[in-house]
Amino acid sequence: MDLRAALYTAVHGGTTGDRGFYTDVCRGARSVLEFGCGGGRLLGVLAGSERRVVGVDHDEGLLALAQTQLEQSGLSNRVTLRLDDMRRVDLGQRFDRVVLAFNGLWCLPDDTAVGEALRNAATHLAEGGRLALDVYRVDAFHNDAQPDDVAADARHPVATVEVDGTTWEVTECSTWRPDRREIEARYTHEAADGRTLTTTIEHHYLLEDEVVAAIQAAGLPHVHARHGLAADDSLLIEAWR
Numbered sequence: 001m002d003l004r005a006a007l008y009t010a011v012h013g014g015t016t017g018d019r020g021f022y023t024d025v026c027r028g029a030r031s032v033l034e035f036g037c038g039g040g041r042l043l044g045v046l047a048g049s050e051r052r053v054v055g056v057d058h059d060e061g062l063l064a065l066a067q068t069q070l071e072q073s074g075l076s077n078r079v080t081l082r083l084d085d086m087r088r089v090d091l092g093q094r095f096d097r098v099v100l101a102f103n104g105l106w107c108l109p110d111d112t113a114v115g116e117a118l119r120n121a122a123t124h125l126a127e128g129g130r131l132a133l134d135v136y137r138v139d140a141f142h143n144d145a146q147p148d149d150v151a152a153d154a155r156h157p158v159a160t161v162e163v164d165g166t167t168w169e170v171t172e173c174s175t176w177r178p179d180r181r182e183i184e185a186r187y188t189h190e191a192a193d194g195r196t197l198t199t200t201i202e203h204h205y206l207l208e209d210e211v212v213a214a215i216q217a218a219g220l221p222h223v224h225a226r227h228g229l230a231a232d233d234s235l236l237i238e239a240w241r
């Protein structure tokens, strides 16, 4: 087992209500592609009978976890996994839905990468298909907060999780770089048996208007954006040609 991947999936369980959002978005779709499927948290939700589902992720450890999850739930024959980069992968097929869930867009390192991934998502959409994504909203924070508001050395408890037969206490320490629109979160995982593992997640975010403009520039002129999920903190987007 890839301990880093197992801890990542245990800690990052998605935004409350996002399974319902993607279930609704994909209703009636005969094919669904998830970019950045990670450990497969949503693949089981997306995998319906009579539906072709493909998950793409560039993280081998997470994809191995996704494979295990699908096998354990008897869904491995309904979902194809592909180790690849969402910016460049060419699956040679088109889909009724392309989904990019749980801040996947923020995981891309810069505006160029965002544009490449969105264009590639649009390329993989069938006639009449839709792109759907959710990200946490940043506008108020970006516009109102001061860099000092996020103390670089402040460590916050995030979760207590059970992984690999032991209990792990997870804390987070973030650095915000507003000029580069980046948030770097460093996680420290401390096991009851003394093991420690540190990981870093970097997010490059866009403001709401910029996300809409980037999607339109990628070839999807119709963009429906709304606020929702936990405490309306998410930006939920559906887009089509």
Ligand SMILES: C[S@@+](CC[C@H](N)C(=O)[O-])C[C@H]1O[C@@H](n2cnc3c(N)ncnc32)[C@H](O)[C@@H]1O
Binding pocket: 012, 013, 014, 035, 036, 037, 038, 039, 040, 041, 042, 056, 057, 058, 059, 062, 084, 085, 086, 087, 100, 101, 102, 103, 104, 107, 108
């Ligand atoms: C926040 S996680 C979301 C995982 C999963 N979709 C979920 O909802 O739980 C973002 C995922 O995108 C993947 N990712 C980031 N950049 C990628 C890229 N360029 N190509 C493919 N996958 C990428 C990461 O490895 C990670 O699994």
